[in-house]
Amino acid sequence: MPSRLHRPLTAGAAVLVLAASVTACGSSAADPNAKEITVYSADGLKSEQGDGFYDKVFKDFEKQTGIKVNYVESGSGAAVQRLARERTNTKADVLVTLPPFIQQADGKGLLDIYRPRGAEHVAAADQDPNGKWVSIVNNYFCFIYNKKELKQPPATWQDLTDHRFASKLQYSTPGVAGDGTAVLIKALHDFGGQGPAMDFLKKLQANNVGPSSSTGQLAPKTDKGELLVANGDVQMNYANMKSMPNQGIFFPAAKPGARPATFALPYAAGLVKNAPHAANARKFLDYLLSKPVQEEVSAVGGGFSARQDVKATDPNAVALAKIMKGVDVFQPDWNDIDKNLDTYIDAWKTATGS
16 A cells, blocks of 8 residues: 555545435524534545445434534535635534645635644644644545446546547546546646646547536446446545445556556545534544544545554455555645646636536
8 A cells, every 4th residue: 555545635526415314504503502513525425325434423423422413415616615605604514525625615714723633643744734624534536437348447548538438438527526626636747737638638528428516426327337437536436336336446547658646635624614513513523533433434434544543454444455556646736736726627628618
C-alpha cells in the first residue's frame, strides 16, 4: 500500500435518495437545545441497504448521546452551494464533502473553527491548519468498469476514446460532483496542464453519455452493463460491490507504459458557521474521529482511516491494500485548484460543449 494512504487530502458526488428513516433538515433549527443535528454530505458513506458506515455511525451516536442525525445528501459542490444560499438562515450543522469543495466552503466563510478530539492523530496534510475542517475517511479517485463485459480494464486515458465505449462511458459533472471534479484534476495532472487536458477531454466527449450530477448513480449503471466505464472513488465503489458485483476498479495511466496513478480524495468534515445545534455538532465531530469509530472505517465503510494510529487488518483493509498495490499516488496542488477551479470548469465546459 502506498505510504500516502495515511496522508491524503477523498468522495463523492451524490445519490439523491434519502433513507426513509432519515428526516429532512431544519425541523427544529430554531431550538438550539434540540437533541438533533443536520449533516450535509457527499454520498458514498451511506448505504441504501442500511449497512453502510454512516448507517452504523448515526445509529450508534444517537444511542450513546440521544442526538438524532438528520442527513441530507447531494453532490460535493451542490452541498456548498446550498450552504451559501442558506447563509442567512443556516440549517446544517456539519458539512462533509471532498476537496476542493471543503476548501471552497472555507473560502466562502461557511465553516467555523473546531478541532475535534483525535485530530492530533490526523496528518497535517489532511486537515486545515486553521482548524476549519479535518478528514474523517481517507479515499482515492478511481474509475470503474463492467467486469462481465470487459476482460481487462482500459489501461490508459487513450483507451477510453476507443469506439467500443461510444455511449457506454460517463463521468459525473465537474464543479457539481466531487468525483467529477476529480476527473478534471487527474486530467490536468496527467496531461501536464490545462491546454492538453482540455484537448483530450474534448476528444473523449465523443464517447461520453453526458452530464450527471451524481457519481453514485453511475455505479449501478456500470454494474448492469448500461455503461462500460464510469468514474468513482475507491471507498464508494468497493463498499457497494456486495450489491453490484460486476464492478471492477481501475486507475488509467497517463500514457502507454506509465504506471497507473491516482490521488487522495478524502471525506472532510467541518462545523458549519452559525450552526443551529453547534454543541451537538461538536460532539458528533469528536465521535467521528474517535478511535473506535475510525477502526470501523474499513471494516464497515470500506474506506481508509483518517487517523495515523489506526492500523486496520480486517478483510476489507487487506482487500483495499491489494487494490492500491502498484498504484502511484500524486499530491494535487489544492491551493491552485481552489483558486482556479472556476477557470478550469469554464475551460471544461468550452472544450466539451457542456
